[in-house]
Amino acid sequence: MTGTLEGSVRDSLATLKDVGGVVGSFVCTPNGRLVSREIPAMFDDGALAEAGSRFVRFREAFAAGGDELELGVVRFQEHAVYMKVVGTSLLLILVEGAVNMPALRMAANLVGRRIGPAVAQAESAPPAVDPPVESAPPVRARRPAEAPPGMRRFRGRPVD
């Protein structure tokens, strides 16, 4: 997916945060590829793609029995995941606490309609080797002794 398209999807996903309780959202294709994300960086791309592929299989399991999923809400202890089918992909919205479900449904419908064409384009694109998402940098603190590329360090200090 091109940066422009991905950016426009991300912009649309950001509007979901107008609904109170929305932590963030992401879009996952049927093959488990992350199309776009608008969710705090503490959720890394790998975890989102893995979780997304589980929800994709969730949908496929019901489809195998003739039940074509359109919407879903999965309730956890403090959070919930709202699922909406967009094309053949899944829009997944993570919410916490009490959320206004009718408002979320409406917001998700609008976003689903808006991102539909871009998601369809992403679905038809050949799978990338690396996740194509402009991803948040992995949240991993650099170890003190680890030198940036090209720099030599000894006991945490740069050496010439």
Added chain:
Amino acid sequence: MAVQAKGNGDVDDEDRTAPGVQPGRPRGFHARLAGVGLWDLVQMECLAHSRACMRVVGEGGVGYLYFAQGHIVHAVTAAQIGEPAALEILGWTNGSFQPCDRPWPEAATIATSHEALILQVAKRRDESSNLVAFPGRGGGEPTGEGLDHVEMLEIEEGAADMRRPDEREVTPVQPAARAEAPAGDFSVMLRLSPRGEILKNSGGSEELAETVAYVRRLTELAGELLGIEGFSAFECTFAQGKLITFVESNGDTVVLRPRPEANLQALRERLGL
């Protein structure tokens, strides 16, 4: 309730020996019906003004209802006689209803009309039975102490009792996994053990049970990946119909497929959906 019905026509040899074909009584059609309510059958007998004894086999055992001139005039169960017996029999929800040949009582023991008897049973049922346990929302672990405070939510009369067999006051003699006639707000009510075994089934299929067992595991895995453990329920909206699944405090999974006209607001609130 299964029923053998009669009409005007011939009966075969087997039926001549069957109970209920009383001498001098007009012969008729012989039919087997399923899914008919006992109250409807009683009303039919009363409307027909027939004089007959009907053997009712239900979850509480065997009972006999005697009809004459559009009324229930006598009733007998193992423990009761007269009006209490009639109320007991009318309270049964599953079983069979067929004519039988039994001695007629010397005098009528029931003076109350059949409508009044049925109303009385309906009222009792509203007050005390047909409850299904739904977990309340709030704080705790879904499989731990947090959901131990199971709240009771009344569902429509006629809905199947989805409590575990060992929690029921009267346990009907039937295989745990047998599909029963669905009723009430839900066309499917299914209870699965934490290992995915079907404990109770009303209108569901083995395939649905397998699907739910699998997706429950998937949601738990997805939750762990996102750091949001504690799966408790999900609701799916399909192109045709909905499905609600929740986990009870004992780890059992309850699957409900609501009818289109069902009002799910109370259930959703309880489950946080």
